Amino acid sequence: QQPVQSPQAVILREGEDAVINCSSSKALYSVHWYRQKHGEAPVFLMILLKGGEQKGHEKISASFNEKKQQSSLYLTASQLSYSGTYFCGTGKGGGADGLTFGKGTHLIIQP
C-alpha cells in the first residue's frame, strides 16, 4: 500500500526549515528518501531502518517512528538547491526488494 506524504507542496524562503512527513498503514521496516528535480532521476538521500540505523549521503536528518509507522525528513537552513520533489519509499525489508513510493512533496525554495 502506498505511503502517504504531507504536505503536498511547500514554498519556503532560503534559510527556512522544512519538515516532510511519510506515513504508512502497514508496518514499516525501512523508509527511503529521494529527491527528484524536474526531468532528472530520483537521487538517494537517506535510508532509515527499523531498529534505528540510518544511512545517508547528505547533511539531511530524518526520524523513523516505528510505533506510529511514520518517518519525517528535516531540511534545515534550506538552500536553493534543495528545491525539487521529495519521495519516500517503503521497503518490505531493508530495501533490497522493490520500493513502494508516495506521491511526493513539492518543495520550492525562493531567494
Added chain:
Amino acid sequence: DTGVSQDPRHKITKRGQNVTFRCDPISEHNRLYWYRQTLGQGPEFLTYFQNEAQLEKSRLLSDRFSAERPKGSFSTLEIQRTEQGDSAMYLCASSLVVTGAGYEQYFGPGTRLTVT
C-alpha cells in the same frame, strides 16, 4: 563508477508497436530494478533481478511486458503491442545487496516513452 545508464532517453512509438529499453547498472551491483513513473506520481515498482534471476514481478507488469537480464549485467524491458496508457518514464535502478541491512537504490536517468 559511472552510474546507471539507460538507452534510449526518449522513445516515441505508435500504438500497437513493440519497444525495447536497455539499462546498464553500476558495474558491481547485483540487483537491478525497473520502475515506471507517470506525471505527478512517485515511481511504481515493476520488477527486479538478482544477477540474472528475476525474483519479483509486480501485478502492474501485464503479459505485454517482459524483462530479462541474461548475463547478470545489463537488462532489457520490452513492451509488446504498446497502448497509450503505457506512456510514462521508465526508470531503472541498481543496488549492491550483500549481508547486512539497508540498501540504497541508485536510479538511472530514465527512458521517456510516448505512445501516439
